[in-house]
Amino acid sequence: MLLENKNVLIYGIRNKRSLAWGAAQAAAREGARLCLTYLSEREGDEVRKLAADLPNSESILIVPCDLTNDEQVVALHARIKEEFGKLDAVLHAVAFAKKEDLDGRFVDTSRDGFLLALEVSAFTFVTACRHAIPLMPEGGALLTLTYLGSQRVSPNYNMMGIAKAALESSVRYLAADLGPQNIRVNAISPGATMTLSARGIAGFVDLYKLAAEKSPLRRNTNIEEVGDTFAFMASDYARGITGEILMVDAGAHALGY
Ligand code: IMJ
Numbered sequence: 001m002l003l004e005n006k007n008v009l010i011y012g013i014r015n016k017r018s019l020a021w022g023a024a025q026a027a028a029r030e031g032a033r034l035c036l037t038y039l040s041e042r043e044g045d046e047v048r049k050l051a052a053d054l055p056n057s058e059s060i061l062i063v064p065c066d067l068t069n070d071e072q073v074v075a076l077h078a079r080i081k082e083e084f085g086k087l088d089a090v091l092h093a094v095a096f097a098k099k100e101d102l103d104g105r106f107v108d109t110s111r112d113g114f115l116l117a118l119e120v121s122a123f124t125f126v127t128a129c130r131h132a133i134p135l136m137p138e139g140g141a142l143l144t145l146t147y148l149g150s151q152r153v154s155p156n157y158n159m160m161g162i163a164k165a166a167l168e169s170s171v172r173y174l175a176a177d178l179g180p181q182n183i184r185v186n187a188i189s190p191g192a193t194m195t196l197s198a199r200g201i202a203g204f205v206d207l208y209k210l211a212a213e214k215s216p217l218r219r220n221t222n223i224e225e226v227g228d229t230f231a232f233m234a235s236d237y238a239r240g241i242t243g244e245i246l247m248v249d250a251g252a253h254a255l256g257y
Contacts, residue, residue, distance in 0.1 A: 001031035002235040007084040008032040011067060011128065012093025012145075013047050014039075017195045019145055020093035021050060022223025023230040028054040030231045032089075035080055037065035067094055067124035077131045087135035089234035092128045092144040095197065096120040101159035103202055109159050121163035122170055129174055129185065139182025141234045144171065145226075146187045146245060148253055155203050168245055175243030184242035188229055191221035191249025191257075207257070216251030 008027045012020035013036055028034060036051060038044040044064060051060045061083055065076045080087060097117035101109050125144045132142060149157030150164035168187055175185040192198065192208045212220045229248045232238055247253045 002231050002237065003027055003030040003032035006032045006088035006234070007086060008089045008234060009035045009080065009087055009132070010091045011037045011065065013050065014043050014196050015046055016050060017223065018093065019190060019193060019195060019223050019226050020091060022227030023091050025054065026227035026231040027234065028056065033059050033084060035061040035063060037063050037076065039066055067127055068119060073127060073131050077135060081135060086137065087132055087140060089141040090128055090132050090143065091230055092125045094120065094124050095160065095163065097159040097163065103156050106158040113159060117159045117163040118166055121160065122166040125167055125170055133178065133183065136183055141238070142174065142183060142185045143230060143233055144187045146189045148189060152256065156201060171245065172243045179242055186233055186241060186244045186246060188226060188233065189245050189247045189249065190226045191215065191252045193221050193223065211252045211257045214252065214255050214257055215249065216254060219250055221249050
């Protein structure tokens with residue numbers, strides 16, 4: 001198993017369609033001990049329900065954590081230190097922009113909306129990394145999720161594109177900071193996936209269908225293959241990879257989708 005004797009922290013499970021849930025399933029299958037966080041109590045119920053079906057579910061730690069709340073972040077890491085002793089890998093699958101900033105013209109984005117998206121979608125990764133470092137004395141793997149809309153103009157992605165560009169640049173600077181401590185920092189960039197964060201977005205379904213038609217593998221990305229990529233990137237097989245943005249999109253980026 002890829003992640004035997006490894007402790008893995010995953011932020012961002014909301015329901016069974018979440019990319020973070022694909023990662024949790026892959027990590028559990030590969031033998032990791034898991035800590036899963038949730039935002040609201042309603043989502044906490046959902047995470048507890050999902051986790052109950054994972055292998056070794058009795059050893060899974062489930063903790064509330066809003067990454068914009070320093071007190072909660074400190075409490076989470078104190079809990080992990082107490083229960084696990086150390087941490088080997090983290091997945092940050094967290095993003096938010098105001099609905100009105102995912103539509104229309106980017107030029108109309110408000111200062112509030114801009115700062116909120118940058119804080120929740122990019123700065124929270126810096127926070128997650130900073131708090132994980134003391135629990136990784138012998139090294140580890142820090143991962144986040146991004147999207148091609150950071151590098152290309154993707155219709156309606158707007159404010160999130162700018163936030164993901166900041167996140168991807170953060171990955172490179174964090175990799176440079178933490179490499180000497182044997183901590184690797186990378187992002188996985190999935191293709192369009194039918195998650196709660198994508199449904200209901202204007203034009204999403206058209207892009208989703210187009211990606212399946214045009215991508216080299218002639219299909220969409222699913223949470224299982226993104227989860228398997230996370231398990232690999234968190235494992236020692238990826239020990240030479242840091243500062244990387246890894247596309248897991250059935251090849252769609254090669255054609256620009
Ligand atoms: C999101 C918006 C516009 C186009 C989009 C997406 N495409 C894809 C997404 C083409 C694939 C999903 N995605 C990659 C995201 O990062 C989504 C982030 C997001 C989604 C919402 C929806 C509900 C809300 N705020 C959000 N903030 C961030 O209120």
